[in-house]
Amino acid sequence: MNAIGLLILILFMLMIFVGGNQGLKVFFGLLINFIVIFILMILINWQFNPYIVTAVISIVILAIAIYLGSDNQAVANTAFQTSLIVVAILMIIAIVAQHFGQFQGFSTENSEELEGLSLNVGLSFSHVAMVVMVISLLGAVAEAAMAIIADLNEVIDRTPDMTSNSLYAHSRIIGGQILGTAINTLFFGVLGANLPLLIWFIRLKYSLAMFMNAKVLMMEVVTMLLGMLGILLSIWVASWLVVRQFVKHKKVGIK
Amino acid sequence: MIFFQKTKKYWLVLGALVLTWVLLRHDAVIYQQPVGQVVHETARLTQKTTDEHGNTDKVYSQRLTIKLLNRNRTVTLSNQYTDSQTVTHRYHVGDQLLLDGTRQLRILSLKRDATIGVLLVLLVSLLLLFVKWRATGWLLLSLIINIILFVVALVIDINVKNANVLLIFVILAVLVAFSSLALVLGRTLQMAVTLASTLLATLLAMILMLVSLKVTANEGVHFETMSYVTQVPTTLFIAQTIIGVLGAVMDESADIVAALFGMRREKIAHHFKDYWHAGMNVGRDIMGTLVNVLFMIFIAETMPMVFLMLRNGNNWPYILDQIMNLGILQTVVSGIGIVIAVPVTSALVALIVKHQQVVKP
Numbered sequence: 198m199n200a201i202g203l204l205i206l207i208l209f210m211l212m213i214f215v216g217g218n219q220g221l222k223v224f225f226g227l228l229i230n231f232i233v234i235f236i237l238m239i240l241i242n243w244q245f246n247p248y249i250v251t252a253v254i255s256i257v258i259l260a261i262a263i264y265l266g267s268d269n270q271a272v273a274n275t276a277f278q279t280s281l282i283v284v285a286i287l288m289i290i291a292i293v294a295q296h297f298g299q300f301q302g303f304s305t306e307n308s309e310e311l312e313g314l315s316l317n318v319g320l321s322f323s324h325v326a327m328v329v330m331v332i333s334l335l336g337a338v339a340e341a342a343m344a345i346i347a348d349l350n351e352v353i354d355r356t357p358d359m360t361s362n363s364l365y366a367h368s369r370i371i372g373g374q375i376l377g378t379a380i381n382t383l384f385f386g387v388l389g390a391n392l393p394l395l396i397w398f399i400r401l402k403y404s405l406a407m408f409m410n411a412k413v414l415m416m417e418v419v420t421m422l423l424g425m426l427g428i429l430l431s432i433w434v435a436s437w438l439v440v441r442q443f444v445k446h447k448k449v450g451i452k
Numbered sequence: 453m454i455f456f457q458k459t460k461k462y463w464l465v466l467g468a469l470v471l472t473w474v475l476l477r478h479d480a481v482i483y484q485q486p487v488g489q490v491v492h493e494t495a496r497l498t499q500k501t502t503d504e505h506g507n508t509d510k511v512y513s514q515r516l517t518i519k520l521l522n523r524n525r526t527v528t529l530s531n532q533y534t535d536s537q538t539v540t541h542r543y544h545v546g547d548q549l550l551l552d553g554t555r556q557l558r559i560l561s562l563k564r565d566a567t568i569g570v571l572l573v574l575l576v577s578l579l580l581l582f583v584k585w586r587a588t589g590w591l592l593l594s595l596i597i598n599i600i601l602f603v604v605a606l607v608i609d610i611n612v613k614n615a616n617v618l619l620i621f622v623i624l625a626v627l628v629a630f631s632s633l634a635l636v637l638g639r640t641l642q643m644a645v646t647l648a649s650t651l652l653a654t655l656l657a658m659i660l661m662l663v664s665l666k667v668t669a670n671e672g673v674h675f676e677t678m679s680y681v682t683q684v685p686t687t688l689f690i691a692q693t694i695i696g697v698l699g700a701v702m703d704e705s706a707d708i709v710a711a712l713f714g715m716r717r718e719k720i721a722h723h724f725k726d727y728w729h730a731g732m733n734v735g736r737d738i739m740g741t742l743v744n745v746l747f748m749i750f751i752a753e754t755m756p757m758v759f760l761m762l763r764n765g766n767n768w769p770y771i772l773d774q775i776m777n778l779g780i781l782q783t784v785v786s787g788i789g790i791v792i793a794v795p796v797t798s799a800l801v802a803l804i805v806k807h808q809q810v811v812k813p
Contacts (some may be wrong), residue, residue: 198667198668198671199668199671199672200664200665200667200670200671200672200673200781201670201672201777201780201781201784202672202780203664203667203668203702204661204664204703204784204785204788205784206620207660207664207788208784208787208788208791211788211791211792212552212739212787212791213515214738215732215735215736215791215794216736216739216791217736219736219737219740220736220739220791222740223739223740223743226740226744226788227743227744227747230744231747231751234751235768238755238758238759238762241759242759242762242763243658248655249772253534256747261597262740262741262744263741265740266737266740266741266744267657267737267738267740267741268737282641289649291497294567294571297543297563297566297567298562298565298567298568299562299565300542300545300564302536302537302538302539302540302756303538303539303756303760304539306680307539307679309538310757311680311760313507314760314761314764315503315504315507315763315764316534316536316538316539316760317501317503317507317509317511317536318505318507318509318533318536318538318759318760318763318764319509319535319536319763320507320536320759320763321509321536322536322537322538322759325710325755325759325788326756328752328755328758329752329755330752332748332751332752332755333748333749333753334499334748335744335748336741336744336745336746336747336748336749337745337748339741339745340738340741343737343738343741344707344738344741346647347737348785357799360767368654369582369583369584372582373582373583373584374601374636375596375749376579376582376583376591377587377590377591377636378636378702378703378706378707379703380591380595381594381598381632381699381702382699382700382702382703382704382742382745383699383745383749384595384598384699385628385695385696385699385702386666386696386699386700387699387749387751388602388692388695388696389692389693389694389695389696389698389699389746390692390696390749390750390753390782391686392691392692392695393678393679393680393681393682393685393688394679394680395602395606395608396606396609396680396682396683396688397682398682398733399603399606399610400608400610400682401682402482404485406483406484406485406550407550407560407561408730409456409564409565409568410550410561410562410563410564410565411561412564415564415567415568418568419567419571420749420752421566422568422571422572422575423571424507424749425575426571426574426575426578428584428759429575429578429579430578432582433578433582435735441764444526445750
């Protein structure tokens, strides 16, 4: 049997064991998102407008990740709203960063892999770089939004006589804690994806100047920075939305 | 005027961004190699190409006039680029370039420090606006400590002959987990429990992966397809999977442990079962989104190569097998780690908390 197949089977069984019905939903969410990413790659390869394709597919991926990941409808709605706002902002930042930093394509470090491949392929790799930046931050944005909204809702439930000011103060405290762990997750995730590259740079004694400017390495740094910005903005926007909803709710309640 | 006072903080951020940009655009003096700025460029179409897969592209030849910023010279260089810019680069007027050589210069790389610097300053200044100075300080401190630990591990890995790569990165993982948690939670029981469950869950995921690989004799796994390989790829893969999964598991364990310790403080729960169920509930809610975080990172990573292979007439099964293989494997193993962390953490906390209550009634 194929090793990856076996591990997928183990993952599936574990998810059912730990999460029951919800675990099943999470597993299929992952599967569907995998297929959606395929569709993204096919559409970009067919030269559809990359900005529109990325925006639409990002919305689909976020919807699946959030609605199939959570049982609580109210939490999911706010998290989805938050993620849309944040990803829209970050996509603009990604486009600007790509314009100035030109992170596209491959570099001399990749020459071995590129051997025998045609490189004049008529597909703009500048667009591909933007797609990579946006897609890799989707997960982090959704995760941070879900975490803070779930926690804030719990605080609201626990303390009935909450004022909007103290809720806002709470959001800062909880937000700070979530920020710390979420940024760590992303940091290790990106490092975990790039260990060989870092070893390469150190082993081949790249100059400090290249460490600060080389394309392949800087692409990863930008991806990580954008993800961290995403987490921060996500927590910020989410607490703002929760407080706003809370105030609205209270006014209706008084009437 | 009131508008400016109310939005003062945001103007400060903007000011910091502009200042960073200006400073890093004028830092050529600290570079040892020649740095130049493109002051004039002309490009002409030299060739329209069609490759054997029917892809059409245009090749341009570019003449760049470059004013050296840290030497007193102006040079003209030629550069070739294609519309797709897979490996070639189109340079624009205003771009700063790192150059190499003494008499005959060649372009080494675009100078990207200003772009990265501005993004970094944006992140740090927004962090300062949202969370207070102290919290931001701790967070940045833990990141810096982790980076230092990392660099030390990498240097040891590279400089020690016949180093046990796996051992180095396992020790690194333990240290990094310890330093991150100690800085966030302090030296408390909560921190010790979180650390223990993080390490245990990561270990279990690794054992499951290694056993699966052994049982199937690595069938369908292509470690040789790993990029940038300078040493044995199998151990490198295990090392990077440990690090990737560690962050996510730490996040999850910290959440579960925090929730259960909250229950203990409020004396809501008393029995093993209460804690176990509560822990499983908390974990269940976050595991899906956490798996997604790593999934997106690992898959996005493979995309440029996937596009290139697609354009080179390769079919999906081949691409899945050769290009996305390790990305998928890493996602699945990380997923296993994240899911397994839920029962591991719940059980561990339930056991310890219950035991403590028996000892100190």
